[in-house]
Amino acid sequence: MLNLTQCPSWGASVGVCAAGSAAATAGAMAWGLVSPRSSFWGPVRFRGPADGPPRVALTFDDGPHPQSTARILEVLGELGVRATFFVIGRNARRWPDLLRRIDEGGHVVGNHTFDHHWFGTRRHTRYWDGQFSATDELVHSIIGRRPAIFRPPMGFKVWHMMNAAGRAGHSVVTWTRRAMDGIHTDPRRIVRRLVPRARAGDILALHDGVEPGSAGDRSPTVAAVRPLVEGLRLRGLEPVRLDELLAIPAYAPEDRRGEEPRIAKAFAASQRRRFAFEKGFAADARG
Numbered sequence: 001m002l003n004l005t006q007c008p009s010w011g012a013s014v015g016v017c018a019a020g021s022a023a024a025t026a027g028a029m030a031w032g033l034v035s036p037r038s039s040f041w042g043p044v045r046f047r048g049p050a051d052g053p054p055r056v057a058l059t060f061d062d063g064p065h066p067q068s069t070a071r072i073l074e075v076l077g078e079l080g081v082r083a084t085f086f087v088i089g090r091n092a093r094r095w096p097d098l099l100r101r102i103d104e105g106g107h108v109v110g111n112h113t114f115d116h117h118w119f120g121t122r123r124h125t126r127y128w129d130g131q132f133s134a135t136d137e138l139v140h141s142i143i144g145r146r147p148a149i150f151r152p153p154m155g156f157k158v159w160h161m162m163n164a165a166g167r168a169g170h171s172v173v174t175w176t177r178r179a180m181d182g183i184h185t186d187p188r189r190i191v192r193r194l195v196p197r198a199r200a201g202d203i204l205a206l207h208d209g210v211e212p213g214s215a216g217d218r219s220p221t222v223a224a225v226r227p228l229v230e231g232l233r234l235r236g237l238e239p240v241r242l243d244e245l246l247a248i249p250a251y252a253p254e255d256r257r258g259e260e261p262r263i264a265k266a267f268a269a270s271q272r273r274r275f276a277f278e279k280g281f282a283a284d285a286r287g
């Protein structure tokens with residue numbers, strides 16, 4: 001990155017140098033926002049170890065959804081594959097039975113914000129603390145555990161979000177390759193995008209759901225799951241859960257057995273965060 005220490009001398013060129021430095025910094029910040037691989041705003045994991053066992057992680061975003069999640073769970077169950085589902089809080093609240101089925105199938109539930117708001121990157125600390133705690137507490141009320149892995153909507157990251165993730169004890173995980181199944185596509189195209197170039201350690205991103213209030217057809221994704229898994233296995237790659245691939249906890253430590261005092265402490269903290277979140281909503285509604 002260009003900075004003042006690289007400028008040739010103080011004098012007529014200093015203004016140009018300063019402008020260049022500011023532009024470079026702005027560019028790095030923008031890249032940090034949109035790139036799923038950038039750790040500019042805080043630590044982000046986008047792949048597992050390439051030199052480890054030949055494994056990849058299948059991840060599904062934006063669910064749960066009655067049109068597709070149950071069908072994907074059925075196929076994964078038949079194939080003996082466990083995956084990771086980054087759920088939107090509003091969708092989980094609407095379809096709690098599907099969330100239970102994800103958990104009962106041995107899959108991981110991750111946090112994908114409560115609202116999946118496109119302009120959430122413009123919001124600040126109180127908003128992001130609320131997005132984490134509202135989703136974590138909702139998931140806890142349904143499956144008895146709080147997620148510890150977070151995926152930013154669209155992979156966009158900002159400072160307030162990353163700091164809130166740290167306070168909430170979440171690992172931030174994006175992806176290595178994505179299916180591009182959030183737009184019009186077909187199963188063959190999804191498989192072709194993911195299988196031929198997949199490498200050990202890859203995190204593959206697909207969609208089992210749609211944003212609250214939006215329409216979307218996830219039939220191509222549902223139909224792609226079986227050939228995708230079979231294609232990966234033919235290449236010697238076994239799909240596993242994200243916590244297994246990255247060796248990170250899937251759920252909050254206070255939700256493990258035998259740690260009751262920490263549960264009480266965490267619950268008190270979460271209540272404080274929830275109160276702040278609701279106050280934020282009230283303020284938003286007013287103005």
Ligand SMILES: [Zn+2]
Binds near residue numbers: 061
């Ligand atoms: Zn999403």
